[in-house]
Amino acid sequence: xxxxxxxxxxxxxxVAAFAATDVNKATQAELEAxxxxxxxxxxxxxxxxxxxxxxxxxxxxxxxxxxxxxxxxKFSAEGMTVGGAAF
Numbered sequence: 001x002x003x004x005x006x007x008x009x010x011x012x013x014x015v016a017a018f019a020a021t022d023v024n025k026a027t028q029a030e031l032e033a034x035x036x037x038x039x040x041x042x043x044x045x046x047x048x049x050x051x052x053x054x055x056x057x058x059x060x061x062x063x064x065x066x067x068x069x070x071x072x073x074k075f076s077a078e079g080m081t082v083g084g085a086a087f
Contacts, residue, residue: 020081023060024053035078041066054082 076087
């Protein structure tokens with residue numbers, strides 16, 4: 001019984017560790033938790049999101065100053081999505 005409990009607990013942690021963070025729904029703290037996204041980029045994302053949701057990665061890269069395709073690929077590898085899609 002205890003082994004089963006530990007297995008379920010480990011599985012839940014594994015799922016949480018690989019959970020995607022959608023830029024259209026994430027909070028400042030959730031964005032900053034993505035490796036490579038600091039307070040500055042997170043703030044820019046939130047400011048642009050106030051103007052409307054990001055349609056796709058191209059829209060995201062064009063609207064968020066300081067984020068190019070290279071950074072977008074890195075953020076995606078760390079779990080960031082736009083509308084649920086990876087880069």
